[in-house]
Amino acid sequence: xxxxxxxNSLAEVASLIGDPAxxxxxxxLADGRALTAGELAWHAGVSPQTTSGHLAxxxxxxxxxxxxxxxxxxxxxxxxxxxxxxxxxxIVAANGPKRYRPTGPKDEALRTARTCYDHLAxxxxxxxxxxxxxxxxxxxxxxxAAITAExxxxxxxxxxxxxxxxxxxxxxxxxLDWSERRSHLAGRLGAALCQRCLDLGWIRRGKxxxxxxxxxxxxxxxxxxxxxxxx
Amino acid sequence: xxxxxxxNSLAEVASLIGDPAxxxxxxxLADGRALTAGELAWHAGVSPQTTSGHLAxxxxxxxxxxxxxxxxxxxxxxxxxxxxxxxxxxIVAANGPKRYRPTGPKDEALRTARTCYDHLAxxxxxxxxxxxxxxxxxxxxxxxAAITAExxxxxxxxxxxxxxxxxxxxxxxxxLDWSERRSHLAGRLGAALCQRCLDLGWIRRGKxxxxxxxxxxxxxxxxxxxxxxxx
DNA sequence: CGAATGCTTCGGCCGCGGCCGAAGCATTCG
DNA sequence: CGAATGCTTCGGCCGCGGCCGAAGCATTCG
Numbered sequence: 001x002x003x004x005x006x007x008n009s010l011a012e013v014a015s016l017i018g019d020p021a022x023x024x025x026x027x028x029l030a031d032g033r034a035l036t037a038g039e040l041a042w043h044a045g046v047s048p049q050t051t052s053g054h055l056a057x058x059x060x061x062x063x064x065x066x067x068x069x070x071x072x073x074x075x076x077x078x079x080x081x082x083x084x085x086x087x088x089x090x091i092v093a094a095n096g097p098k099r100y101r102p103t104g105p106k107d108e109a110l111r112t113a114r115t116c117y118d119h120l121a122x123x124x125x126x127x128x129x130x131x132x133x134x135x136x137x138x139x140x141x142x143x144x145a146a147i148t149a150e151x152x153x154x155x156x157x158x159x160x161x162x163x164x165x166x167x168x169x170x171x172x173x174x175x176l177d178w179s180e181r182r183s184h185l186a187g188r189l190g191a192a193l194c195q196r197c198l199d200l201g202w203i204r205r206g207k208x209x210x211x212x213x214x215x216x217x218x219x220x221x222x223x224x225x226x227x228x229x230x231x
Numbered sequence: 232x233x234x235x236x237x238x239n240s241l242a243e244v245a246s247l248i249g250d251p252a253x254x255x256x257x258x259x260l261a262d263g264r265a266l267t268a269g270e271l272a273w274h275a276g277v278s279p280q281t282t283s284g285h286l287a288x289x290x291x292x293x294x295x296x297x298x299x300x301x302x303x304x305x306x307x308x309x310x311x312x313x314x315x316x317x318x319x320x321x322i323v324a325a326n327g328p329k330r331y332r333p334t335g336p337k338d339e340a341l342r343t344a345r346t347c348y349d350h351l352a353x354x355x356x357x358x359x360x361x362x363x364x365x366x367x368x369x370x371x372x373x374x375x376a377a378i379t380a381e382x383x384x385x386x387x388x389x390x391x392x393x394x395x396x397x398x399x400x401x402x403x404x405x406x407l408d409w410s411e412r413r414s415h416l417a418g419r420l421g422a423a424l425c426q427r428c429l430d431l432g433w434i435r436r437g438k439x440x441x442x443x444x445x446x447x448x449x450x451x452x453x454x455x456x457x458x459x460x461x462x
Numbered sequence: 463c464g465a466a467t468g469c470t471t472c473g474g475c476c477g478c479g480g481c482c483g484a485a486g487c488a489t490t491c492g
Numbered sequence: 493c494g495a496a497t498g499c500t501t502c503g504g505c506c507g508c509g510g511c512c513g514a515a516g517c518a519t520t521c522g
Contacts, residue, residue, distance in 0.1 A: 084319055085320050
């Protein structure tokens with residue numbers, strides 16, 4: 001019998017995510033941005049006091065990280081793995097018993113295009129992966145992905161810098177999309193594509209949601225550069 | 232405002248996994264086998280009545296599936312996605328605050344080699360992926376994986392049938408290992424390798440645990456075929 | 463400086479859900 | 493057939509944890 005260093009248990013982590021208020025908080029942070037305790041209280045739908053308690057629990061378990069800035073406290077996800085675990089849970093949830101639920105245009109927007117930690121997800125991202133694959137700029141097979149030589153050139157022309165030697169983060173990864181049930185691009189490539197679309201002013205992050213909206217410039221940009229006709 | 236068909240929510244699924252008894256049940260089922268309600272009660276550490284309630288909740292949410300057989304009721308995970316979500320949560324849990332915990336030889340065995348749904352995980356599986364990659368039988372890059380031409384030949388010689396045209400399941404996938412923090416092989420290849428090692432009598436499934444043990448034949452087999460020296 | 467803002471700590475309420483004993487139903491065994 | 497086995501349903505207990513009001517601390521603003 002030895003003592004080893006160990007983290008939380010599966011049940012501890014799951015029960016932290018399993019409270020509705022905390023799940024809302026974590027989903028609000030799922031796009032990688034840092035939000036203040038007050039903003040998170042709004043997302044969670046409970047009082048600031050209650051939120052404070054939830055945030056303390058999440059921080060104790062290292063699910064979120066804290067940064068003090070003046071009288072504000074900014075919280076963000078502690079690691080991309082947290083977002084990955086939530087995506088995996090969303091997939092399980094989507095396979096659950098089918099029930100009719102009231103839903104609104106906000107859900108529709110989320111399904112069309114949203115951010116997932118630092119890359120794009122939803123219909124847009126899945127379609128983008130398809131188009132890039134059809135043009136042999138990336139290879140998609142069995143859930144794996146790689147950039148071709150033509151792809152490297154194409155992405156460089158598009159303004160991406162993928163040659164960061166300091167980063168040990170995988171260049172090209174796929175991520176299963178809970179709303180589309182198919183893969184979209186993650187990794188450094190996925191993040192760079194998302195950032196570049198933001199920089200070009202093609203898409204804008206939603207204020208209170210992970211949904212992204214398209215600018216007129218983006219609508220023509222996606223059509224001309226990637227052959228994607230937005231709905 | 233329209234009504235759309237939707238499954239569970241993130242928080243619902245997470246809170247189902249978040250109860251210690253239910254987490255034990257799900258982990259007992261994580262290797263893909265079907266167990267009776269009584270066996271699961273033993274794993275959960277609660278009474279049969281309580282277990283029955285937990286099983287009903289898990290089945291309602293489609294996390295587990297039920298098969299009646301005489302006076303027994305067999306339960307199994309409803310899909311591999313459930314196991315994937317639990318693995319993702321284990322990774323988050325392993326990154327949690329470090330604490331010293333009592334642990335025993337059972338943990339040691341789990342870390343060395345265990346089943347993960349239908350494929351192998353732990354030190355053995357990570358080392359196996361490394362060796363196969365070093366010999367260029369598979370290509371591992373950025374968390375993606377593919378089988379080379381030499382690999383196809385090698386796996387055929389080893390007795391694997393990977394040419395099932397009916398299966399839409401990805402042939403070669405990787406899966407992040409919570410104990411080793413590195414990738415091992417999943418997908419059809421991972422499952423076939425695991426099954427072949429069982430068929431050859433190299434490894435045996437544990438009775439009350441996902442840990443697998445090695446036979447003398449297995450110890451020499453892994454050394455001769457894959458160049459792996461077991462501890 | 464005092465007032466306002468952002469957030470947390472403290473205290474106490476309350477109800478959800480996990481728990482088991484007792485009882486009941488279904489199947490198998492002898 | 494009655495007894496045994498496997499599991500579930502019912503009922504009631506109990507405590508954990510989410511919740512908010514009140515109060516307090518830290519920072520910023522004017």
